[in-house]
Structure formats: C-alpha cells, structure tokens
Amino acid sequence: MTTIQCFFLGTPQFTKDDHALKLTKAKGIALLVYLAVERTTQTREQVMTLLWPDSLPQAARKNLRNTLWDIGKTFDEDVVEVDGDSLRLAESVWVDIHPFEDTSPAADSSQVSRLEEVVPLYRAPLADGLSLLDAPDFELWLTTQQQRLDRHYLRLLDALITVHRAAANWQKVINYAQQALIYDNLQEPMHQALMEAHARLGERAQAVRQYDNLRAILAQELGVVPLPETESLRTAILNGHIQASPMSITAAAPRPVKKAASASSPFVGRRTERAVMDEALQLAATGQARIVLLTGELGIGKTRLWQQWSATLPETLTTLETRCLDNTQSLPFAPLTRLFSQATCTQRLSQASTAISATWLAELSRLLPEIKELRPDLPEPADLPPEEERGRLLEAFIQVLRALNGHTTVLFIDDLHWADQATLDWLVYLIDRLRNESLLVVATYRVADAPAQLVHTVATWKREGQVHHLPLERLTLIEATELITALGGDVALIEQLYTKSAGNPYFLIELNRAGSEDTPSALADLIQTRLDRLSGATQQVVQAAAILESDIDFETLRRTSGRGEEETLNALDELLEATVLIEGQGVYEFSHPLVGAVVRDGLSTARRQFLHRRAAEALETAFSSNLPAVAGRIAAHYTAANLPGLAAQYAKMAGDHAMGLVAFTEAVTFYRQAYDLDPTPTRQMDLAEALFLLPGALDEARVTLQQALNSFEANGDRPNIVKACLMMAFSYLPSGEGDKIIEWVERALPHLEYITDPAAEARAHFFLGAGGFRIGRSMKEAEEHLAEGLRLAVEHQLSEAAMNGWFELGNLNLQRGDFAKAREAFQQSLVLAQTGQNIYQEAICHNNLAYTALLAGDLDQAHTHIENGLAFADKHALMLPRQYLYSTRGEIALAEENLDKADQWFRQAIIEAEKFDNPIHAANIRANLALVARRRGDLDEALTLLTQAQKVVARVSNPHLQTQIDLWLAELHLQRGEQAVAKQALARAEARLAGANRRGLQAWAKQVRASI
Template identity: 30%
Template sequence: MLHDMRTNPLSPVFVGRGPERAALAEGLAAADAGGPQAVLIGGEAGVGKTRLVDQFLDEARALGALTAVGACVEAGADGLPFAPVSMVLRALHRQLGEELTRAATGFGGELARLLPELGEPTAPMGTARDVEVRARLFELTARLLESLAQERLLVLAIEDLHWSDRSTRELLAYLFRSLQRGRLLIITTYRSDDIHRRHPLRPFLGELDRLRTVRRLELDRFTRDEVRSQLAGIRGSQPSDDLLDHVYRRSDGNAFFVEELASVSCGARPGMISDSVRDLLLVRVEALPETAQRVVRIAAEGGSCVEYGLLRAVVGLGEDELIEALRSAVGASILIPQDDGSYGFRHALVREAVDDDLLPGERSRISRRFAEVLEAAPELVASEQRPARLATYWYHAHDPAKALPAVVSAATDARCRHAYAEQLHLLERGLELWDSAPDEVRSGLRVAYEAESYPLCACDDPALSFLDMLAEMTLAARFAGEPERGLSVVKRALRVLDTMEGVGHPLRAAWFWTERSRLTRWLGRGSGWDELGTAQRLLEGFPPSGVHARVLTEAAAWGAVHQPDEDSLALAERAVELCREVGDEKAEVDALLSRGALLVEIGRGEEGLADMRAVAERVKRFDLVAAFTRSHVNLQSVLESMGRSDESLAVANEGIRLAHRYGLRDTQSWIHGNRADALFSLGRWDESEAAAVDARRTAQHPVTVSLAAERLVRLALARGDLETAETELALMSEHGSVAPQYAHPQAHYRITLAALRGRILDARQLLAEAIREGLAPGTGVYTWPMVDAGAQAESAARGVPAAEPGASEAIAAIREFAATLPRRYPVWAAWAQLVEAELRRADGTARAADWAAVAEAFDGLSRPFQRARVELRWAEALVAEGDRERAAELLARAHAAARPMGARLLVEEAERLAQRARLPLTPEQARAEGPGGDASFGLTPRERDVLALVAAGRSNRQIAEELFISPKTASVHVSNILAKLEVSGRGEAAALAHRLGIVGAERDATPAA
C-alpha cells in the first residue's frame, strides 16, 4: 500500500566502493561466462553493505540479469529454516512463473518444502527419509538454479547471513561447492562485528575461503572525503567544515550513522544527540507521532519483517489510522515496505534499538499478542514460517503452557523440512520449558512422527513423553551431524530410564542403547559391541517388534565390519527373518546387505553377491534411497575385496549416477573412495587420485574425511612422496575406529612409512601392536596388505646391522599371524604367497621359483603394481642364480609397467638392479650395449684395471706397484669401486666381478697402462 513511498534522507549519490564494485563486476563477468560464482560481503553494522548490493543489483539488471533478494531473519535462530532461500525462490517464481515450474518438473513436490507455490510436498522416495531426503533437497535446489541459469544471467542476494540458521548455511555451502555450470552469481552479506570467536558463521566462512569460486570482500568505513560526498548527496550542497568535522567525528565513517547525524543536523537543536548509539538510533523514532511510535515498537517485537495483516491485528488500530502511522514511519526512513506487502526496518540497528528500549513486561505482552493473533488467524503468515514464528512468540511471551506445545510442533515441522539443526535447537528449548509446563500439558504431548522404530508411548505417563522428546533429540543430533550432543542426550535418557523404578521400559532402553552404540562408533570411541549386547539382553522374552528388527540389523552390520564369521552370519540370518516378520522393509534390506557381506567373508562369495545385487536392483527399481546409502557402496567394496576390480568400478560408476540423482553428497564420497580403490588396483593411479580428491570434496563426516585421506596416503607412499604421506596419514588417523577396515590400513601405512624412513624397529613394533590388538582378522583386502607391509619391511632391512637383533622372531611372528588369515579368493591366495616370498627373501631362502609361483598366482588378477613388484623380485633372484637373459626380460617388463603408474620407488629399485647387474631396461639400451652387455658398471677404464687386480687378490700396495701409481691413489680407486658396485668389501667386490663377468681372464693378465 505504501510501497512507492521513498525513504529519506538516503544519498542519491553512490559514494566510494571502487575496489568492491570492481570485484563484483569481475564476479558477474565470470558468472556470465558460465561459471557459477559467489561473493561474500562483510562489514560492521551500518557500513553500507545493503546499499552496495542494491547498487550492484541495479547495474546487473541494466545488463539483462534476473535478480532476486532474500534475507535471513532473527527468528532463524529459533528454528525458521531456509527462510532466505525460500524468499529467493519465491521472488524468482513471481518473475518467471510457469518457467520455474517447468524447470522443477519431476521434483517440484520435493522442492515444495522450500517453495510452497510448487504444490503439496511429496512423500519421500521409497523408504528414504531424514538425511537422505535432506541431501536430495539440496541437490534438487542446485539443479533448479543451474537450469534457470542456462538461458539467462541470474544474480541472487542473501542478506544478514549472521542471522542465518544452520540449515541455510549448509544449503549455501552445498550450492557453493556443487554448482558446476550456469550463469549464476550468489551474493551474501554479513555483519563482521557480530562474528565473535564462537559464532557459528565463523567456521562456515573459513570453509568457504578454500573454494576457488568464492571471494570475500570486507567493507571499511568511509574516509573523511567520502563522508563529505555522502553529506553533499543527502543535503544537496557541500557541508561546512564544522558540520563535516562534527559528523565525521561522531559517525567515525559509518555510513548509516552519517545518515542519521545528517538528518538531525538539519536544523537540530544543540545537544539533541546523545553519546549513546542507541539514543542516536532512536532519535528518528522519538520524532514520530505517538501512534506511529507505538506501531514501530510493536513491529520491532514481531521480527525483521511483519506482514501487514498481522501487524494490523496486533496493533488494533483502524486501517486509516494504521496507514497514517505507517506512512510516517516510512517517510522517516524507519520502516520500508517489502515486495510481499510486509514491513521491515530500513536497518536492523534501528530495530534492535527499539526492541532493546521496550520494558520486559511490555516485550512479553506484545509477544503474547502476536501469538494469540497468529493462533486465531494462521493465514496471516506464510505456512512455512507459521510453526517457528508461533513458537518464538509464545516463548518470548514466557508462557510455558502455550510455548511447550508450540515448540514441539515447530520441531516437528523442522524435521519434516529436513532442518535437523533447527529441530534440535527447538527440542532443547522444549527441555528448557519442560519443568515449568503444567502436568496436563506435558502428558498431552505426543510425537507426531515415527522415530526410527522407537516405541511410541501408549499411556499418559509424563516421563514417557519426556523420553519421546529425548528420542527425537537423539535422531536430530545424529542427522544434524552433532554426535557429541546426541550421545549426551542418549546418556540422559538412559539415566531417566534407570530411575523409573518398578515401571521398566526395556524396549525404549534397547532403542537408546542401540543409538549409543552407533554414536560411539561414529565418534571413534569404541566398537559399540557392548552397547549392542546390552540392547539384545533387554529384548529377551519380548515378542518381535520394530525395536527387535532394528537392534538385530545393527548387530548384523556390526558383525560384517568387526567380526565376519559364522556367528555373525547366523545373526544376520535371524535379522532378515525378523525384519520380514515385522514388515520393516528398510531394516530388511540393511540386514540383507549385511548377510551378503558376511557370506562373502566366509567364502560363499556368489551367494553373498546374489544378496547384494538383489538389493541393488530393488534400490534402482523402487528408489529405495535409504538402502542405497549401503547397497552400491557395499557391493563395490566386496567386489574389490574379491579381486574383481573391473566389476567394482562398473558398480561405482552406476552408484555415482544414482547418488547424483538422489542428491546424496556423503554417499558420493564413499563411492568415489571405492572408485579410487578399484582404479589403484587396476594401475590407473592418476584416475585413482582424482577419485580420492572427489571423495574428499564430497565428504561430510569424520569417517569419509578420514577415508579420503587413506586413499591419498596409499598413493603418496607408492609414489615415494613421504611428506605428503605423513600429512595425509595425520588426517586419516583422526578417525580412530578399531574395525579392521580402518585400523589395518592405518597400521599398513604407518609400517610402510617407518620402513621407508629406515626405522625398521618402529615398523616391527607397529605390526606387533596391530597383531596384539586381538582384532578379528578382517577381510583380505584390508589385512593382507598390512601383513605384506611388515614382510616387506623385514625384507628391505636384511643385512642392516641394526635390524639383525630380533629379525628371526619378527619373521616368525608374521608367518604365524599370516597362517590365521583366510585365503578364500584368488587375490587373497596371491597375497598370501607374496607375503611368504617376501619373508623368504628376508631370511635369505628365497629362490626364483618362489617368485615365479607368486607371479603365476597374480596372473589374471588385474593387479599391475603387485605384478611389477613380483617380476622385479623374480628378476633379482634370477640374476643371483645366473639366468641373466630371463632376468633382463622380467626387469624390463617391471620397469615398463611401473613408470606410467608413477610408482617411483619401484622404478628406482629396478634401475638400481639393472645398473648392478648390467642389464638393459629398454630395447635401445640392449642394442647400445651389444650382445655382451656393458661391462663398465659405471667404472672408468682405470677402475676396471684396479678391479681386475682386486679380483686377483692383490693388496693396495701390490696394485700400486703393478699399475705404477701411489698406494693412496690405489686406495681411492678401490673405495670408488666398492661404492659403484654397492658392496661392502673387497671380497664381495671380487665375487661380484667374477659372477657377473665384469672382469675377464685377459683383463686379469694384462692390465692397461
């Protein structure tokens, strides 16, 4: 109604900000070229962030861009999730109409959670819910924006990020990372002076600083000359020096304060301005008529923006009187009409000052009035804001009887919108209100949605309702990525259950113990088995239920990771049967996946793969999104474990497509990580590194961050980049799970790194500790490489004096442990033979035939790196046994295979062996050296003469006399020869010279002059 009114005194001249405008223009140009960009603008309150954005949006529109603006509201802290994103989408919908609806075809019902104009929200796909659906919501939002930005330049602005809810921050972070194409620029603003050390925006900003497509701008206060220009624009004439000094000193260059001071300085009485900033901000308000002041005070308590209808109902004025009051407030530049018909404060500082000026009783009375009006006429507020706004109003009205149900209802709405951090915040507020609420209110509360098999209360016991709330808090904390808070809530619930003497609620206790197991594992504080055991004991004697299905399924999943044996398989079998009995499809597919993995582990691979492939097909056919988070990940993992890397890679590629379709970012990290495994095994190391980087880019939890580092450690060690390996190993070690799939790779890489650093005693201790842990042997893909690392360390240390003490005991311990490991699949059997061959090399008993057998075991397994390593060892043994022709063939083949992979250490070892044994590595070398090979071994002609005499048993003095040189020169020659031949003494040099033909009889008889 008052939308066309201008607010004064805003300067008609835009002042300064040259570097910032240039940076925004650069971002706009980069976005227009097809690469999505983001700009974060920070600055203290009142410094001019909004004016800069408004100016830039005008310029962008002049260039043909479509713009939309949203703003975070202070109610976001009380659980109003995604508010600015919804505002942006609603603004786009107003401008594009059916075009936006068409762009959302196929998933409009899911995006309706953010934009109700798209229709009723659809139910989750298949059995999907919670985190999976939330991730899909993020992905679909990104797709919608990418689609709209294909044909036009799109500029979106989100203001006041310092008030943003966590869900909004996480959605924005997802967009900044995942948007890959489209002419799109996103601008955000935030108050830098509000970002204290523990403010939740601080880590968000730090994370975004690492993104290439995100730039940050910090607005400074105006200089004195800029204040002069601003005053001239506001007043229409140049200010006097006295006025400029006065305003600049009092405002300190803050643009908003300059405006306020300019307005009161126009004819103001001396002493009108208080030294208090709040008093300064209230000057305009106090100059309004009394009715307008009352409207402004009520609007301040209503939120950042208040709908006209709601404000009218709360104020209680006639329409004409209200419009007149609003006209005064708008004319004084206190309120601004919004596009949606609501009214907001021109600057948040004014609203804060007005709100702070309210008396405590006055504030709670106004909040109560807002709550009562909204309850009576809910249509006055947008449906997606209504629950959170009502909860906020009742909470600030200090009425627990009304606030507690409103808060619980808002928490329910937040969960339905997949805003778990806000749900958790609201439920915590509910706990705060719990003891103050009347008994009849508490006993009347009911959880309106299922809490993952949690048994809802069936009586009016208030304590049970309290447990229901704690159950929802547990899940909200888990889904929000706050396991510490979740574990704290679980412990509180178990304490409550312990105090309920004579009542007993074993099903609820079993549910909480199962959650405690999961959170304990997630935090890396134990295996979680004791907690699962407690849960199972609590269920004894009770008829089958959803809780039984959940507990047994969790136990089966635990067994697949920690103890893959017949007992765990039997548990998984029972879990499958029980899930079918109680009709829990989600738990059933989880149990089937665990059963499949366990069948693979005990050697019934085809049966296990059949289970897992069947689940994967069900996932694709029926969009079982929740099951997908395990189906393809586990299937590709067991295929890799069985040595079927090509099949694993095919499943991974399909999984990536589905993960993108479902919008599951962290699941993408698991799949990319497994892709890295398969590509590493296949010798495609550059691709493996790219997959590992993708795994890190999409990781959202400590486990997936650690696993991404694991893949990069492996590559760094194989390439000989020890510094990178140490850095990544530190990141990998932050997740301290004792499961073999985590613990054994960590031990493997620590052992390898210690051995490469020459610390054989450390390597022995690390392997001994891993063996002493008493862990289940685990799977071949995790445990055999760890044992092989220990065997390689002993093999490499052979002959090193410091390594000799304890070597035989270490070798025996490795053999003993290896004998306990399964060899059920060809790749596991090949690892077993490789370990034994390395141990024989370590104790000096290895023969060429041993390595030939290992090579045969790796035939057809698509393991080029291991095959190259085996051929190098085989060639080494053949050289020692005198078969130089076959050794040369194998050595050249190993070298040729290792180089394109980037296996630097293996390449260098092959080159050293070739040098020592005078063997060519390439056909060119073979042609250059001729049939007899190069007998120089890097020796000069004079050194060959000296070596001939060393081989003949001459002393240095005798060599000097025979070659007419000094004894000192002869000694120098001998030292050089020993170094080039890499031998430790004259006898060994003589033996090597005779064995390899470096010297001949004619050279012994007739030394060169």
C-alpha cells in the same frame, strides 16, 4: 431419512433425528472434529500420527479401529466413511461449522437474515473442553482452528454491527457489540459502538461507564490509554454534542495502504568501492566466481551502496536479493526461503520449472511447499541417509539458481552476520561448486557481530583469492557537506551536524531531519524523539511491528497490535509517511534495523510479553497450514511471553523441521531450547539424536543420551529404555566398535521381553550380528542373529529392516568368502530396495554385487553391476554412494591390469570419501592405491600408502580391513626383501584369523606363509 447433526461450536453435542447421543471417548470426538473441520479425505497414517503420536504403528492402528467401531456403535450408522486407507466424514452428516464458516462477513443489508441465522450457532470455542494431553500436535491444531473460528465469529458480529448501526438499530448494536467483547474485550471500536449506542438511546451514564470499563481494561492488559477518537466521543457524550446521525463505520474489506513518498536519500561518495564492485563483476562475467564483502558499522551505508550500485546493472543480468535477520538466525535456510518465496523469484521458477529436474524441485519442496502448487506432479523427496539428503538439498539450490540465471548471476545477501549455519554451509558449497562460473556474491555484515563460523569462512575465501573486501569508512566533511546540501539542509549547521554524527551517514540524515531545535546527541534518542511524534494508535501498531520484526504482513500486524483494520491501515499510512516503515511486495519492514531496536527497548516488560504472545498467536493463524516453517519464530515469541509450555512444543516442532532439512546445527539449537523450557528425558533424547548427526558432537551426544537413559530407567519407561540403548548401539556402528554395540544391545534385551516392539527386536538382532562379525566373533553366531532379525522383519512386514538385514548378511558372507550366498543376499536386498523405492540402497546393492562378482572372478558380471550402479547414481543425482562405486570400479580396473584407469578411479573415490568424512573407506582406497604403485614397481610409494592406511584403521575395531592391510604389507615387505618385517605383519594377520571363519583371508594368509 435419518438426520445426524454434529454441533462442534461449543461443547460437542450430537443428535440423531433430534434425539441426543452421547459419544464418551475423547479420541472419537477429536477424530470427528478433525474430519469436520478439514472437510477433505485424510489418510489413516495422518490420523494415527495426530491422535496417537507415541504409540507403535500396530497399537495406533488398533486404537483407530476401536475408535471407529465406538463411533459406529454410538450413531448406529457409518458417520465416518472408510475407503481403504482413507477416512472422511459422511456427506449426509450435518455439521454446524460448515454453514457458519461458509457465511461471508460482508456488511451487506441484504445478508442480515443469513448473518443472524448463523451467529447463534457459535456457542463457545470449537470443541470447548476437549483436551488430549497425549496428542500435542492435535492440541496445537485445535488451538489454531479455535482462533480462526473465533476471528470469523467476530467478523460476522462486526458485519451485523455495521449494518444495524447504519440503520440506527441501536439495541441490536448493543447486543452484538457485547457478544463481540465477550471474546475479545480489547476491541476499542466495539467499545466505541457501545458508547454511541447507549448515548443514542438516551443512556448517557451507561455510555460513560462503558468508557471507564475500556480505560481500566486497556490499562491492565496493554498499559495504554484509550485512543483520541474515543476520548473525543466521551467528551461529545458528556457535553450532549453527540451527532444526530449514526456514525459511519468502514466495511471489513481493507482499503489499499497509501504509498509513502520515496524514502531514498541522496547518495554521495563511495566511488572507489563502486569501482572495485565493477571490477569484480567483470571478472565474474569471464567465468570466475567472485565475492564482494561490504563491512562497516550500523548506519554506515552498506545496503545503500548495494542499492545504488545494483540500480545501474544491465537487465541481462539475473539479480537476486535476500537478507538475514536477527530473529531468524536459528531457522535453517531462512534467507534462501525468503529469496525463493519472493513473488518475482516464484514467477521465474514457475517459468523455468520444466527446465529443472523433478529430482531437484522435489528436494526444494522440503523447504518451499509452494513448489508443489507449481508442480503437483512432483514425487516425494527420496528417503536417504542424512549426509546424502544434506548434499542433495544444497545442490538443489544450485540447480534452481542456474535455471533462473542469465549470462551472469548476482546474488546479494544483506546482514550476513545473522545468517544461520545451514545458509553459511550452502554459501561455502555455492562458491566452491560454481568457482568457474559467472557468479558474483555481494554480502554485507558487521565485523564486530560476525560469528566464528563466518570469520573462518571469510578467511578461507581470502586465502583462495576470491574475495574483494570493502570496509566502508565514515563520510569525510566534504562528503557530509555534499549530502546535507543535497537534502536541502541548513549549510550553516553542517559542521555541528558532522561533529554529532561523526560522519555516520544514517545519523547525519536523522539529525538533518530533526532540525536544529533541542537535537539529542545520541542516535537512539534522536529516533525515539521521532517516534514520540506518532499518534497513539500508530505507536501501538509500530510496537507490534517491532516485536514481529521481519516480513511483517498486514493481517499478522493487525492481529498482533489488537487494532481493527481501519486503525491499522491509518497507522501504516502514518508510518510510511514518516519513513519509519518501508513497503515491498506486500510486506513491511523498518527503514533501518535501529528503529525497530529503539521501539523494542522502549517497551515495558509486561507490554513486551503481551505483544509477544499476540505475535505468536497471529503467526499460528497466518501459517496454520504450514506451522513447522515458522515454528522457531513462534517458539521465540512464546518464550519471550513467558509461556514455556507452548514455547517448548514449538521448539520441538522447529527441531523436527530442521532435521527434515538436514540442518543439524539448527535442530540441536531448537531441541536444546525445548529441553531447557520443558526438561523431560524424551526431549533430551531428541537432542541426543540431533547431536549424533552433528559433526564433532559425538561425545556430547552420548553423554546427553546417557542422561536421558538414566531418567527412563528411574521412571521404568521400558520402550524408551530400549530406544535409547539401540540408539547408543547404532552410534558405534560406523567406527566398527562391535564390543560396544553388543554391550548396549544386551542392556536393552531384558526390557524388550516386557514390550511388544518387533521392529526394535529385529534391530537388536541385526546389531548383535553386525557387531559380532565386525570384531571377529563367531560367524555362525552372527549369522544366527541376522537370520532371526530377518525372520521378525518378514513376519511383521518390516520391509526396510528386511532390506538392511539381507544387506548385512551379504557383507557377512562376503567376509566369510561364500560369494554365492553373498550374491543371493545382496540380490534380495536389491529387490526390497527397488520395491520400496530406496534409491540409496539400490545403488549400494549394485556396488556390493559388483564387488562380490569381482572377488568371485566374474569380471563380466562385475562390470554389469558397477555400470548399472554408476548410471543409477547419475540418474538420481546420488553423491554418497560414489565413494564406494568409484573404488569398486578402480578395483575392477586393477584386476584387469589397467593401472592408469584404476589410479584415476581410486583418486576420485578418495575425494568423495573425504568429502563425506569417511576416513575408514579413504584408508581402504589408499591401500588399493598402494597396490597400483606396487604393480608399477614404485615400492616406496606403496609402503607409504599402506602405512598411512594402517595407522587410520588401527584406531578402530575393523579386523577384516586390518587383516587385509597386514597381508598386503607382508607381501610388499617380501617383495622388498624385508623378511623380518614381513613375518611380523603376517603374524598380526594370523592372530586375528585364528578361530575365525574367514575362508578367503585364511587361504590368502597360507599363501603368504608358504612364500616366507
């Protein structure tokens, strides 16, 4: 039987029946490494995205086929099993990674032979020397896997050292400790093991030299000195007092961290504030959503007040807590991720998941992948327009919150001044959406640090009378005396302590803790004095904690500090005992933010950069299966570590993640960061794409994209020239500026001739068609472009492009007045939407089919389609299409002379249109409301509404709607007896219709002319 072996732990090597094989192409090696490490079946799409990210789909598929053929030719056997769209490494292939990583690093004497068998498999880091500069995501994946396997190798060596040390096999201790230091020379326990082993073998000079090496390495790399234990070991060796029996070493399994004594301080004062909070809760319980804002300076006791008050709440209430952090304020929905990731919340979510619609859970899984573990049956989130996606994600949080609550929900958000924009937007949505429900939001923030958006939001809440604002004052002397007495402090020092603290509770507690001898006058100096009392190893661990800052788990802290498990556990014991850190639900945080700030401020530049690099690497390891969720944090660490290349890659990943969460403010922040770190035109185009989606940033988006385009043109980068030009053309589509659309497409056309990109070519034709008929150009020419785009879409199986093409063709025929062709086109688009499960397009197709039937005079069909559309939107919780569905429903009611119903539907439609900032459609709806007013005989109201609509559409190029409004105005002025003004309105309409192929509008204009 043929034996194929793949050796990836080091420079990749391949053998078949012990004969060496040579696979020369890097992508082929990369594919085999990826399949070997992942072990599970991978889709072609996953592999193509990883290895050929910049290639067009057709080119990527061809590259993958060629790579698989090259692998098969090299091995003369099916090393990679292909099953339809799936790829996996054949089970018959032996891979060195598998026995290596399947071996447990337990320090067990019965496993020595197994350990000594697999350790030599590790020749060097995974796929050493392999590099794919054109596949950055693969590079990140490979780096993460290399680090993971490096650590496993070190754990295996540590287990061998532990066993041989216990058995006094000192030469083997030396051998394995030296191997460990080759990969990480900062492991002080390994240096200690070498020192002891040399001393046990009578090599005292070598033992001392090992100490000198360690001291030099620590000084150069970390700027620290060896630990006291190492110094003691050196002294014992020099004095000849080394113990006769081997030193014990703790096994790798971590022991539990000793719990610190309660850090809770006595609570004094704040009676008025607690009474106001009680009152707010009572109002919330009656179905009036309330907000309590606790503000004040650092250390004033905002969080402490919440803790004291919430401890008295009855268990029947649902109390949820989260906080915002300085280092996550650019991560979208960071506090909500923190909230819903908590064990208690996840448990509640698991219990309530069956009561929550799969639609909302699927949306939430964008942010919380662990939801898929609770509900693996969930569908993928729907592919929707950005505005719809954003609304659904905001609503998803609301729905889950409702499913978790009892009678009244109390939500606490600490340090709201550090909230990201997406979270603030959700909070505004929450308060508005649940204004008549039993909800109390309590938030703390520092007014001096509040961003403009938070200031404006609070001002709005205050105007609406929903806020109870409680600025916390400093303690009075009487309250300070009560606090110091409760702490068991010296009563004689109360006035001195009060003067120094100025009544700040946290400062007062720290002063009391420090005692009376040589007490610093500044709070930061006071904290530094307490930190200086910590042992050397503990100071290094707390420095790592200060760099990590948030959600500090044991493994990430250990990796960042560079200390072993035992050392890190001992340090945590000391930090908890000293109340520098506090523990909760498996993570650690500083007892007060100021403590972490003092630690960071005390670090040298070199030490800070080093720790930031280690923090980034630790997070890469901890979140290797979900890097996008922490990419923003990793980018920040690599930036602080002065590694701009890696920082830019992660900033780009964070921007992509934010775009997936429709958090455009955060996406812009990350894409801008990536561009600043690595200023390439591609990164600039990423930034422009996000800016286009950010309200109010249209001009900046176009300037940014123009700059990127200039660079692409200078570099002769035709594919990106085309992409940028079409992106610019698309930016003019919502405003109907057809001349600009056509101008930008025509700029792309010469470059399209030199590249093979049918999707871009189809898009160009669609834009030319859509732009043309929007500005009144020849309908025939526009139709030809749309037809050519459709031909390309069908030929190249571009189903989404075909769906959009048919829809645009339907709109063209609708404006032309050819209702039969319009109906056929919309029906084709509907079928493709249903096939592709595009729920937004399906709802819009129902709307346009209803509108077509209405114009054709088939009210029964109009009712059928509009009811189908409304029911479909309700079923799938779609929000964006409602503005169109409601207005069409209103027009049907108007055609039936049901004026009250028409008025009701139109007013609902305006609310939806304004919610999604769609002034053109809102103007169209107002024009229809004018028709309702006219039918009721209120001609003044009709004129006001039509004039408002006319002013809005005059700002854009939309000849069809402008002509409709002018014809309505002409009819209205005739009814009012205003002949001259009616003629002016009709003349404007006729001028637009001259030479146009818009049969319906032209027939209408003739009727009005006949009336005049």
